[in-house]
Amino acid sequence: MDTDIGALTTVFTEFYYWVTVALMFLIHVGFCVYEVGASRHKNHLHTLMKNTMLIPLVTVTWFFFGWWIYWAFPNGPFITGGIEWEAAAPYAPWGESMGPRLDDRITGVFWAAFLLFAWTAASIVSGAVIERIRSFAFWLFAIMIGSVTWSIDAAWGWHYGGWMVQILGYHDAYASGVIHGIAGGCALGVLVVLGPRLGKFAADGTPRDILPHNPWLVCVGLFLIYTGFWGFYVACNVPVIDPGGIDGQITGATFTATTIYLTPTTLSAITVNFLMSLAGGLLVGYMVSKGDAFWTYSGGLAGIITASAGNDLYHPIQAMIIGGVGTALMYKLHFWVERTFKIDDAVGAVAVHGYAGFIGLVIAGFVLWGHPSSPYEGYAAINPLGNFLGAIIMFWGLGFIPAFILAKILSAMNLLRIPKEVELLGLDFASEQDKENARQEMVAAENELIAKF
């Protein structure tokens, strides 16, 4: 802050990340609106609270250990080195960078941007499991993915020194895998143990439609997620950096925006590609679902998610086509998995986030084959095998498996699923009944007063 350019760069970067945080709040508003719309009326307030309360829980745990994990584990540990004790020390909850200080103006906003990604990951899981999971159990899954597994995957594959970037050439600039893939895998791991909502499947295994109580609200929620997604995208970039600050192989003195890997890109590139992949997803979503509003909106989201791994580099028409391909495949996979394995994913989260994210990583490995994954020397270039292995690590290794294990433990303790009676009556039934009793009592009191006139 003691030179003009240093001050400008610092203040701009601080403000830039702050804006992304405010925008990303809309993702959470969108998820809440969408989930409440998708639930049946008898469950809608409980559904809202289940999602809302992940905000404080992931926030405090992200402060207590999530952020430290990100800085401590880029080497695995024990793959490319040990635990980064020294580098991570300032980010422990008692670390020197965690309180307000004038010599570090960036850590707080950077912490918050990563936290909003963590909320998103947890919120993706939330929609899939509505109307039958215990809040206690869901919040443990939210903390697990939001403050542990996403943080590990980001350290491995979304960090300029992450071992997956170094060894595999893993490239996932806007989080197809590190947020969407892992969240889809986590949701599937929970769903396999949790089971479908009562009545979802007929005796012969045919799935029944459990209709949302407000389809319009569902679509508005998805629209809000698109809006918040702008913040998510720009938060994945470093807005301006001097090549000297990268300390890699880039020559000259031209400042640039970069991805999280410190590879140069531009805000224009990701803006156009975001819109073109959204367009590809919407066009194909409308086509494959024959104009169904929910799946068309979900297709738009899946389009962005599929193209996200490489949206720093794709040509806009490539982004559009890739978005469309991912949308068609995730749509078909959703219904195939539902019929074949009797998986009741209430909002299609595994498909829209998990399958589209996985497919997006695989496509990026082929389309960006040979492009440097990092400005540093000695890193593997982007390649199909590296991104395919990365997709498996994200979806299955850090998404599905930990969720499946935790779900099994909670199920064995009878802490995973709500009682059948409560599921049939509805999670809001008792509180609605209490309110109705209070209302009737008030009406009786008023009638008594009127009778005295």
Add this chain to the structure above:
Amino acid sequence: MSTTPIDSWAVDLANVTAIYPFVGTEFILAIVGIALWIVWHIWQIGFENRAFKDEVDKYGSPENMRKVIDE
């Protein structure tokens, strides 16, 4: 005397670091924060279990559920 490390702003800002009160208590604050978080979960699991039990006891008879679903 100040609870923060700043007694006066007649300083070169380049030399200012932390500005929050009680610098040096961060570890204790972290322990307190983590304890409060865990206590919240313990309270919540008890609250949720009691709420479900009450609902099942009060409204969970087959006749009542049939009536509610028919409505």
